[in-house]
Amino acid sequence: MAQLPVISLFIIEHKKVRQLVLRFPYNTDLITILRGIEGAKWSKTLRAWYLKYSPTNETVIHEAFNGIAQLDTSQLFDAAAEKPAAFPVKRNRTLGPEQRQLLNGFYKYLVGKRYSKSTIDTYLYFVADFIEFQSGRDLTTLTVRDVELFIESVFIKRKYSVSTQRQFISAIKQFSRFYPNTEISDLELTRPRKSRILPTVLSQEEMLLIISYTKNLKHRAVLALIYSCGLRISELIQLKLEHINIQRKQVFIRTAKGRKDRYVTLADSFLPLLHNYLITYRPEVYFVEGSKGGMYSASSVRKFLTKSCKAAHIKRHVTPHTLRHSYATHLIENGVGLRHIQELLGHAKPETTMIYTHVARKDLLEIKSPLDLAITHLRTTDKAEQNFLLS
Numbered sequence: 001m002a003q004l005p006v007i008s009l010f011i012i013e014h015k016k017v018r019q020l021v022l023r024f025p026y027n028t029d030l031i032t033i034l035r036g037i038e039g040a041k042w043s044k045t046l047r048a049w050y051l052k053y054s055p056t057n058e059t060v061i062h063e064a065f066n067g068i069a070q071l072d073t074s075q076l077f078d079a080a081a082e083k084p085a086a087f088p089v090k091r092n093r094t095l096g097p098e099q100r101q102l103l104n105g106f107y108k109y110l111v112g113k114r115y116s117k118s119t120i121d122t123y124l125y126f127v128a129d130f131i132e133f134q135s136g137r138d139l140t141t142l143t144v145r146d147v148e149l150f151i152e153s154v155f156i157k158r159k160y161s162v163s164t165q166r167q168f169i170s171a172i173k174q175f176s177r178f179y180p181n182t183e184i185s186d187l188e189l190t191r192p193r194k195s196r197i198l199p200t201v202l203s204q205e206e207m208l209l210i211i212s213y214t215k216n217l218k219h220r221a222v223l224a225l226i227y228s229c230g231l232r233i234s235e236l237i238q239l240k241l242e243h244i245n246i247q248r249k250q251v252f253i254r255t256a257k258g259r260k261d262r263y264v265t266l267a268d269s270f271l272p273l274l275h276n277y278l279i280t281y282r283p284e285v286y287f288v289e290g291s292k293g294g295m296y297s298a299s300s301v302r303k304f305l306t307k308s309c310k311a312a313h314i315k316r317h318v319t320p321h322t323l324r325h326s327y328a329t330h331l332i333e334n335g336v337g338l339r340h341i342q343e344l345l346g347h348a349k350p351e352t353t354m355i356y357t358h359v360a361r362k363d364l365l366e367i368k369s370p371l372d373l374a375i376t377h378l379r380t381t382d383k384a385e386q387n388f389l390l391s
Contacts, residue, residue: 005030007065008072011053014046018053020061021046024069029295033064036297058125062118064298066234067255071117073107073124099131102139102179109178116259123171129154130172143183147172166191198358199325206314207326213311219304221277222288226301226320228267230327230345232257233298233320239287246271253346262346328353332360 007030010021024030031049034040037060039051051057065071095103106127110120133150134142147169155165169191176184202210207227214220226236235253243252249266266274283289288296301320309318324345331341342353 004068004070006070006072009061012046014043014050019050020053020057021048021050022061023048028293030065030069032290032292032294033068033297036299037061037064038299055125058121062121063234066116066118066257067238068234068295071121073117073121094135095128095132103128103131106175106178110174113174122167123174126168126171127175130168130175139179140181141183144185144188147184147189162192162194166194199329199355200316200318200322201329202314202316202318202322202326204330206312207323209312210305210308210314210318214304214308216304217277217280218288219308221273222301223305223308223323224267224270224273225287227323227327228270229264230324231264232324233301236301236320237286237288237296237298240285241283241287244274244287246274257346260346260348262343264344325356328356329360332356 005024005027007022007024010023012019012021014021022034034049037051039057040049041051042049051061062071103124107120107124110123115123130147130150131139133154134146151165151168155168160168169189172184173186173189176182176186176189211220211224211227214223222236225231226233229251231239231253234257239251239253243254244266245252246266249268249271251264251266253262253264255261281289284293286295290296298320305318305320305323309316328341328345331344332338338350338353338357341356342350345353347353
């Protein structure tokens with residue numbers, strides 16, 4: 001398996017704004033992805049790509065390069081890090097040498113645990129925030145109450161979501177195992193109850209409308225493949241032609257989320273569209289490629305999907321992941337078992353797949369409202385004065 005390219009991350013001040021800087025050897029695939037990220041720019045002065053630093057943009061970078069490149073975040077916390085292009089390295093936190101050394105050790109600990117780059121960077125971000133908040137204190141005296149005070153003082157003020165708070169607790173749990181010198185008890189740390197937000201799901205008719213209103217052949221093939229196979233956006237843009245087996249009507253999804261491989265089925269109705277697309281565009285490596293070759297950008301998919309939804313007069317907010325949600329829900333409504341759907345989606349836990357049972361209408365369609373039952377019962381009686389019309 002080929003080694004992934006490495007992108008080094010820095011945080012510096014450029015044009016009087018804190019910027020997240022990405023440095024890597026010249027790579028057309030990585031550049032294509034960056035061109036599709038809103039706000040990402042090339043700087044001749046820095047001789048690197050950059051975008052405004054924020055937790056949101058940091059997450060965007062992690063998602064965009066997940067499985068495509070290794071993100072080296074070690075120098076974000078290293079006091080001896082090289083200063084890019086003669087600009088003073090401005091950290092977003094004021095941490096002492098001992099704190100930075102501790103964070104570098106925590107980084108290596110997480111790498112040794114084989115966590116994904118995205119998880120490692122998220123945990124480092126939260127733990128660095130927590131340590132900075134305890135500035136001047138001996139870390140060995142920290143307790144669970146200090147964790148609670150940090151949540152009350154920082155998380156509530158920043159309006160972080162429940163899921164973000166759960167990630168923070170997970171980060172602190174790992175940190176307490178790496179650095180057992182604190183008074184923080186792993187057993188006493190509890191995560192808040194996870195919010196159950198039902199996914200947005202389109203009807204089968206709406207899905208056909210979106211595809212039919214997508215006039216561009218490449219765009220139509222992309223949307224049809226996402227929906228017919230239930231792909232994540234990252235899986236689509238990383239999908240190579242060699243992993244599409246038309247004879248067996250299968251698509252091999254390699255090292256997807258959670259480092260899991262899986263197979264999904266090609267729809268018979270998609271094959272003529274696939275054939276037409278391949279002959280017309282002749283992609284060389286990836287299923288869908290940019291105008292100059294190389295990997296396609298996720299932002300481009302989101303843009304033309306939005307245009308197609310507008311043309312189809314669908315006013316709800318629709319993302320590529322909505323198509324995946326719809327795929328799973330429609331399978332349930334068509335009688336496919338949860339175990340098979342779990343395998344097709346690549347879910348590690350069946351609980352993740354079961355969320356779709358709450359939006360599927362297979363059984364709900366057979367349930368009659370008490371209002372309908374009452375009116376039906378009334379109409380079957382012989383009393384003329386009970387000839388009730390709801391309208």
